[in-house]
Amino acid sequence: MDWVDRAARLRQWSRDGVRAPHKPLLFLYALGRHQRDPGGSELPYSAVEDDLKRLLAEYGPVRATSPAYPFHHLVGDGVWEVRTDRGPGSPGTRVGELRATRAVGRLAPGLRDALRRDPALLGRIARTLLDSHFPPSLHADLCAAVGLEPGEVAAVPAPGGPRRRGTRMREAVLTAYEYRCAFCGYDGMIGALPVGLEAAHVRWWAYGGPDDVDNGLCLCSLHHKLLDQGVLGIGDGHRILVSQRFVGRGRAAREQVLALAGRPLLGPQPGAAPVAEPHLRWHAGQVFQGAARPAPGPPAS
Numbered sequence: 668m669d670w671v672d673r674a675a676r677l678r679q680w681s682r683d684g685v686r687a688p689h690k691p692l693l694f695l696y697a698l699g700r701h702q703r704d705p706g707g708s709e710l711p712y713s714a715v716e717d718d719l720k721r722l723l724a725e726y727g728p729v730r731a732t733s734p735a736y737p738f739h740h741l742v743g744d745g746v747w748e749v750r751t752d753r754g755p756g757s758p759g760t761r762v763g764e765l766r767a768t769r770a771v772g773r774l775a776p777g778l779r780d781a782l783r784r785d786p787a788l789l790g791r792i793a794r795t796l797l798d799s800h801f802p803p804s805l806h807a808d809l810c811a812a813v814g815l816e817p818g819e820v821a822a823v824p825a826p827g828g829p830r831r832r833g834t835r836m837r838e839a840v841l842t843a844y845e846y847r848c849a850f851c852g853y854d855g856m857i858g859a860l861p862v863g864l865e866a867a868h869v870r871w872w873a874y875g876g877p878d879d880v881d882n883g884l885c886l887c888s889l890h891h892k893l894l895d896q897g898v899l900g901i902g903d904g905h906r907i908l909v910s911q912r913f914v915g916r917g918r919a920a921r922e923q924v925l926a927l928a929g930r931p932l933l934g935p936q937p938g939a940a941p942v943a944e945p946h947l948r949w950h951a952g953q954v955f956q957g958a959a960r961p962a963p964g965p966p967a968s
Contacts, residue, residue: 670746670781674792675799677744684874686728686953688800689737692813693719694746697774698793699814701782708779712738712770716762726801726809728953729897735760738772748775793820802871804895836878840866843939844885849932850899850907851923853887867891869901870946874953881940884932889923898924900955901947905932908951908959929962 677690696718701708712735719734739757741747749757751768758764774782782788793815797806810817846861847854855862867886870876886894893899893913900908909928915921935941 670778670788671791671795673744673746674795677741677746684870684949684953686800686874688727689723689732689734690741690744691796691800692722692726693734693737693741695793695796695809695815696722696813697747697772698789699810701774701779702789702816703814705779705783709771709773712765712772716766722812725812725896726805729956733760733762735762735765738765738770741772746775746778747772790820798873800873802868802873802895804865804867804892836880836883837866839880840883841885843880843883843936844934845936847885847933848887848890849884849934850886850890850927850930852933855887863888865891867894869894869942870949871895871954874949876946876949879940880935881943882946884942885934893924894950895954897954897956899927900951900959901932901942902951902959905941906930906962907932908955910956911958911960912956913960925960926963928960 674694677694696715697708697710700710716734719738723732723734739749739760742749742757748755749770749772751758751770753768758768758770764770773779793810797809797820801809806820807817810820841861841864845854846856846864848864853863855864865886865888867884868876868878869882869884872878876882884894890899898910898913900910902908907927907930909925913924915924932941
């Protein structure tokens with residue numbers, strides 16, 4: 668059985684690019700637990716519920732959802748099993764029922780056997796889940812959040828699926844924005860090489876985002892990650908949005924993030940395509956975290 672292929676084909680509700688990474692998040696969490704303790708990888712629902720809520724809040728869709736859904740529905744993909752004090756099988760998606768029946772989940776027996784025979788399989792599965800559902804800027808943080816060793820996952824070659832990332836987008840996007848961050852203007856170089864500047868997908872590549880200039884922004888590493896985490900977004904008139912959920916009390920946070928609210932994007936240069944409205948709408952609906960902060964007023968005199 669090809670467990671990597673099975674991970675790549677998790678059944679998920681999907682329409683018009685709506686994010687539904689509930690199952691991948693639970694799968695990654697279970698892999699992290701297995702990596703740390705292969706012999707004791709049972710996961711009681713009552714014990715992991717809060718961890719799953721946190722993962723869904725930080726890396727899941729904007730809309731609220733229950734960790735009970737992936738805990739129950741991942742069974743149907745053949746990689747997960749659930750039993751209760753009544754015997755094998757999940758009691759459903761009601762949180763109270765999962766708690767009352769002492770529901771316990773774990774990786775399917777065949778998958779556990781395969782991981783024992785081939786320890787490197789875990790990294791291949793994890794890399795497939797990460798590449799299929801999350802942008803690269805979040806991979807290391809997500810590995811840390813679920814307890815996976817990032818080094819083992821990063822060492823695995825990217826899966827050669829039907830879509831491959833374009834290799835020319837970075838240069839095209841950085842050129843369009845004249846090698847400066849579209850949010851803060853950072854334009855650092857070492858000799859003739861830009862450093863700390865990246866081509867960010869507005870609509871994630873994992874969710875059908877094209878490798879085109881009109882789906883890209885030249886961003887510094889900090890603002891790229893904040894864009895992918897939904898702290899930053901782009902609103903009407905291509906002005907920067909800052910989520911009200913972001914809290915930063917120090918001077919650096921105020922100057923590097925909070926002060927961006929309401930500012931226009933820097934670029935692209937004349938003749939280059941700005942970010943297309945469909946990609947902006949996707950990011951606003953699927954990634955940006957809640958309401959935007961108002962633009963700061965003029966300083967007091």
